[in-house]
Structure formats: C-alpha cells, structure tokens
Amino acid sequence: xxxxxxxxxxxxxxxxxxxxxxxxxxxxxxxxxxxxxxxxxxxxxxxxxxxxxxxxxxxxxxxxxxxxxxxxxxxxxxxxxxxxxxxxxxxxxxxxxxxxxxxxxxxxxxxxxxxxxxxxxxxxxxxxxxxxxxxxxxxxxxxxxxxxxxxxxxxxxxxxxxxxxxxxxxxxxxxxxxxxxxxxxxxxxxxxxxxxxxxxxxxxxxxxxxxxxxxxxxxxxxxxxxxxxxxxxxxxxxxxxxxxxxxxxxxxxxxxxxxxxxxx
Amino acid sequence: xxxxxxxxxxxxxxxxxxxxxxxxxxxxxxxxxxxxxxxxxxxxxxxxxxxxxxxxxxxxxxxxxxxxxxxxxxxxxxxxxxxxxxxxxxxxxxxxxxxxxxxxxxxxxxxxxxxxxxxxxxxxxxxxxxxxxxxxxxxxxxxxxxxxxxxxxxxxxxxxxxxxxxxxxxxxxxxxxxxxxxxxxxxxxxxxxxxxxxxxxxxxxxxxxxxxxxxxxxxxxxxxxxxxxxxxxxxxxxxxxxxxxxxxxxxxxxxxxxxxxxxxxxxxxxxxxxxxxxxxxxxxxxxxxxxxxxxx
Numbered sequence: 001x002x003x004x005x006x007x008x009x010x011x012x013x014x015x016x017x018x019x020x021x022x023x024x025x026x027x028x029x030x031x032x033x034x035x036x037x038x039x040x041x042x043x044x045x046x047x048x049x050x051x052x053x054x055x056x057x058x059x060x061x062x063x064x065x066x067x068x069x070x071x072x073x074x075x076x077x078x079x080x081x082x083x084x085x086x087x088x089x090x091x092x093x094x095x096x097x098x099x100x101x102x103x104x105x106x107x108x109x110x111x112x113x114x115x116x117x118x119x120x121x122x123x124x125x126x127x128x129x130x131x132x133x134x135x136x137x138x139x140x141x142x143x144x145x146x147x148x149x150x151x152x153x154x155x156x157x158x159x160x161x162x163x164x165x166x167x168x169x170x171x172x173x174x175x176x177x178x179x180x181x182x183x184x185x186x187x188x189x190x191x192x193x194x195x196x197x198x199x200x201x202x203x204x205x206x207x208x209x210x211x212x213x214x215x216x217x218x219x220x221x222x223x224x225x226x227x228x229x230x231x232x233x234x235x236x237x238x239x240x241x242x243x244x245x246x247x248x249x250x251x252x253x254x255x256x257x258x259x260x261x262x263x264x
Numbered sequence: 265x266x267x268x269x270x271x272x273x274x275x276x277x278x279x280x281x282x283x284x285x286x287x288x289x290x291x292x293x294x295x296x297x298x299x300x301x302x303x304x305x306x307x308x309x310x311x312x313x314x315x316x317x318x319x320x321x322x323x324x325x326x327x328x329x330x331x332x333x334x335x336x337x338x339x340x341x342x343x344x345x346x347x348x349x350x351x352x353x354x355x356x357x358x359x360x361x362x363x364x365x366x367x368x369x370x371x372x373x374x375x376x377x378x379x380x381x382x383x384x385x386x387x388x389x390x391x392x393x394x395x396x397x398x399x400x401x402x403x404x405x406x407x408x409x410x411x412x413x414x415x416x417x418x419x420x421x422x423x424x425x426x427x428x429x430x431x432x433x434x435x436x437x438x439x440x441x442x443x444x445x446x447x448x449x450x451x452x453x454x455x456x457x458x459x460x461x462x463x464x465x466x467x468x469x470x471x472x473x474x475x476x477x478x479x480x481x482x483x484x485x486x487x488x489x490x491x492x493x494x495x496x497x498x499x500x501x502x503x504x505x506x507x508x509x510x511x512x513x514x515x516x517x518x519x520x521x522x523x524x525x526x527x528x529x530x531x532x533x534x535x536x537x538x539x540x541x542x543x544x545x546x547x548x549x550x551x552x553x554x555x556x557x558x559x560x
Contacts, residue, residue: 073505075507079307155291169297194310195308195309
C-alpha cells in the first residue's frame with residue numbers, strides 16, 4: 001500500500017510535468033525571429049516591373065458592417081494629465097453601417113512583379129494620446145516616420161510576428177523616429193506601454209496596391225495592371241475576407257464587402 | 265522579516281506592472297531613461313515600472329546587508345550558505361528583470377522572473393523563521409510520522425504543485441500559453457493542499473508550529489481560489505475586449521499574485537516545521553529485509 005501511494009505521487013508529478021509540456025506546445029503564437037534581416041530594407045531589390053499607365057485600372061468600393069456594432073469601449077486617460085481628446089476605442093468604428101479602418105490590399109494576382117519602394121515616408125502621428133491613423137499601410141522597406149505631438153513621453157512598441165521587435169521612448173518635442181519593416185506582415189500591432197489604451201496596426205505589403213477605408217467605409221486602389229486578383233479586406237477584430245476580381249484595361253470596378261457582427 | 269516584507273512589496277509591485285501592461289514603459293535597463301535614480305515624468309505605465317525598479321533596488325541592498333551580517337555573526341554554517349543563496353537569488357532575479365525588458369518580455373524569461381521572485385520571497389521568509397527567537401530557543405516537540413504518504417512528502421508535493429501552478433500562471437499572464445492549464449492545475453493544487461492541511465490539522469493539532477501554518481495555508485488556499493475565479497471573470501470572460509487594463513481586472517489579478525506568494529511561502533514554512541516536528545519514523549527507513557529478520 002505504501003509503495004502504491006509512493007508510485008501514485010510520482011505518477012501525479014510526472015502527469016503535471018506532462019501538462020506543463022502539453023500546454024507549452026499549445027502556445028498561441030510563435031515569437032521566434034531571425035533578427036538579422038528584418039528591419040533592413042531589401043539590399044538588392046530587382047528592378048520594378050513597369051506598368052503602362054494607359055491601361056491601369058481602378059478598384060474601389062465600400063465596406064459595410066452587417067448588424068449592430070457594440071458600443072465602443074470608453075478609454076480612461078486620467079492617468080496622464082497631458083492626454084486629452086476623443087476617449088473611445090477604435091477597434092470597430094462603424095458609422096451608419098459603414099466600416100472604417102479596414103485594410104484593403106491586393107493579396108494575390110500580381111505574380112512575380114516587383115515594385116519600387118516609395119522614397120516618401122509614411123507618417124504616424126501621436127496626438128491626444130492616440131495614434132493617427134489607427135490603421136496604416138506601408139510597403140516593405142518604406143520609411144515610417146513617427147511623430148509625437150503630445151506634451152508627454154510615449155514609447156513606440158511594435159509587436160510583430162515576422163519582423164524585428166523594437167521599443168523606443170519618444171519625449172515631447174523630440175525628433176521624429178524613422179523605421180522600416182522588411183517583411184510583409186498584416187495587422188502588425190503597435191502599442192504604447194505608458195498609455196495602455198494606445199494601439200494601432202501597421203500593414204506591411206510588397207506592392208503599392210492597398211488602401212484603408214475612411215469613415216464612410218470607402219476605399220480606392222488605383223494604377224492596377226489589368227488582370228485577375230484576390231482582394232483581401234482585413235479588420236483588426238473581424239478578421240479577413242477575400243474577393244476575386246478581374247479588371248480590364250482602364251476599367252474601374254466596384255468591389256464592396258461586408259463584415260457580419262458575429263465575427264467580433 | 266523586514267526583507268521578507270520588502271520582497272512581498274516587490275512582488276506586488278511587479279504584479280501591478282504586468283497587470284497594467286507597463287513592463288516595457290521604460291525601454292532601457294539597468295538605467296531608466298538614461299539615469300539610475302532620477303525620477304522620470306511620473307505618469308502612465310512609468311509609475312508602475314519605475315517604482316518596481318526602485319523597490320527592487322532597495323531589496324537588493326537589504327539582501328546584501330543581511331548576507332554580510334549573517335556571514336559576520338551567524339554561527340550556523342548552513343545559515344551562512346542560505347544568506348549567500350538569498351543574495352545570489354536576488355541578483356539572478358535582477359538580471360532576469362533586465363532581460364525581460366531588453367528582450368521585450370519573452371514569456372519564458374518573464375515567467376522565470378515571476379518564479380524566481382517568489383523563490384526569493386520563500387528564502388527570505390525561511391531566513392526570518394530560522395533567525396526567530398522561537399526557532400533558536402525552543403526545544404522542538406517531535407512526533408514521528410508513520411503514515412504514508414508522510415506529511416513531509418505531502419508538504420513537498422504541495423510545494424511542487426504550487427511551483428507548477430506558478431509557472432502555468434506566469435506563462436498565461438505573459439501570453440505564452442492559454443489559460444486552461446492554469447485552471448486545470450488549480451484543481452490539483454486544491455486537492456493536494458487540502459489533503460496536506462487536513463492531515464496536519466487533524467493528526468498533529470497538538471503541535472502549534474504545524475497546526476498554525478496549516479490553518480493559514482488552507483485559509484489562503486480558499487482565498488486564492490476565489491481570487492483566481494474573480495481574475496478569470498474580469499480578465500478572460502469579461503475583459504477580453506477591454507481597451508485598456510481596467511481596475512477590477514488589475515485589482516483581482518494583483519491580489520491573486522500576492523496571495524499566491526503568501527500561499528507558497530506559508531507552504532514552505534509548513535514543510536520546514538513538519539520536517540522539524542514530524543519527521544518520518546526511523547523504523548520506516550530500515551530496509552525491509554532487516555525488518556523481516558528482526559521480526560523473525
């Protein structure tokens with residue numbers, strides 16, 4: 001009996017270790033990175049494939065929210081007197097059924113085409129202790145210029161899966177921070193650990209055919225070469241939906257999309 | 265005792281940092297915004313992280329003082345080693361704290377930081393116990409334990425399951441794991457600790473040094489289970505879509521961590537007292553062949 005109890009105890013200890021291991025394997029996201037190349041722009045990018053402007057097509061449309069959106073959560077900014085402004089969370093912004101902050105991009109159909117990385121930076125502004133814009137698109141290797149217009153210190157902390165993670169402090173009136181992301185990554189979260197409500201998403205893509213829906217849910221992607229494409233619509237809480245579209249030379253095609261309330 | 269209290273304050277401050285997602289609000293280490301002790305603009309997450317660093321720094325100083333004092337005046341050799349061990353533990357803990365900042369809070373490192381913190385707290389509590397007047401002066405009342413599993417085994421098993429629980433909770437808090445392993449193991453923890461406490465209280469109630477920590481342990485266990493349930497409701501069930509850490513989720517989680525630390529330390533105290541007052545009966549250690557021979 002004594003021996004049995006002893007074996008039982010050891011068996012339970014082993015079972016607990018097993019539980020620990022099983023749970024460790026269940027880890028939600030893999031944060032492993034090879035950090036050598038991630039923040040560096042592509043060193044020897046091939047020459048961009050030319051697009052004939054005379055045949056370039058346009059895809060536009062409206063993204064709708066189907067159902068009743070939950071009331072936006074209130075933000076409490078009282079822990080920093082320098083933070084003043086709109087105090088509602090922006091995770092699902094719906095106005096009259098139109099869904100804002102949806103990242104729309106050409107996910108597939110461009111084949112082996114390459115594109116020049118724009119020299120002009122994309123600006124991310126911190127104002128009223130919120131990020132402007134809340135959802136940003138940028139090409140891989142393109143500079144993101146981060147400004148602080150607040151009279152308080154922020155820290156900018158992207159938490160990517162496929163790019164290099166970094167965390168920098170930015171006091172008031174300090175020069176803009178300039179960074180880039182080397183790898184394609186959709187909905188890369190950026191947060192401020194000093195003001196925990198401050199969250200935004202950067203979308204890093206390899207082509208210039210992307211847009212973010214405005215307050216009226218509208219978007220427009222110009223300059224597409226004629227062809228068959230998969231257009232992806234990505235929302236931070238509602239996930240991704242794809243649509244196939246074919247555009248001919250100089251054609252303007254409307255591709256609307258709707259997200260259902262149950263997807264929240 | 266003062267150092268043990270300081271360690272408890274540091275653990276609570278650390279829990280506030282994690283619960284407010286403020287661990288990376290000060291991006292550099294060992295300096296804070298380039299300075300060792302200069303007070304920064306005291307707003308937002310900086311309040312929690314900077315305070316945690318300062319209290320932790322004080323704790324390192326206190327531990328160094330205790331280690332040096334022990335080396336100078338303590339005659340028990342094992343106590344001198346324990347004090348040196350405490351100092352080494354607090355240094356490892358500080359390095360883990362630095363790594364968690366510099367490596368952007370990898371779940372394994374952050375969990376190790378949380379686990380070593382409670383290990384240090386237990387060592388500090390043990391030092392307070394060993395240097396207390398009662399421990400030094402009393403003639404311990406000893407009752408041999410012939411039951412199986414022995415109470416010593418049960419207390420050691422309790423410490424083991426609590427450590428597993430600590431690791432699982434830390435991994436969940438630092439986004440390295442889902443919540444369910446922590447909840448599943450809570451059932452095991454409740455069973456093992458209840459078994460240990462009931463055995464200690466029912467069989468050795470006449471030994472105050474065993475009865476008292478056993479009663480405290482079972483009370484803390486019940487409190488901890490309630491706090492765990494509250495933390496689950498506020499953080500996992502209701503707070504999933506919260507725009508920021510809200511007061512109910514912060515309060516319940518910090519209390520859960522703090523009571524968890526007290527529970528582990530109490531279990532360690534119980535194990536020490538059981539080892540002292542209720543040792544395993546000597547005859548049980550005699551090989552069976554010899555027992556048979558003597559019986560014949």
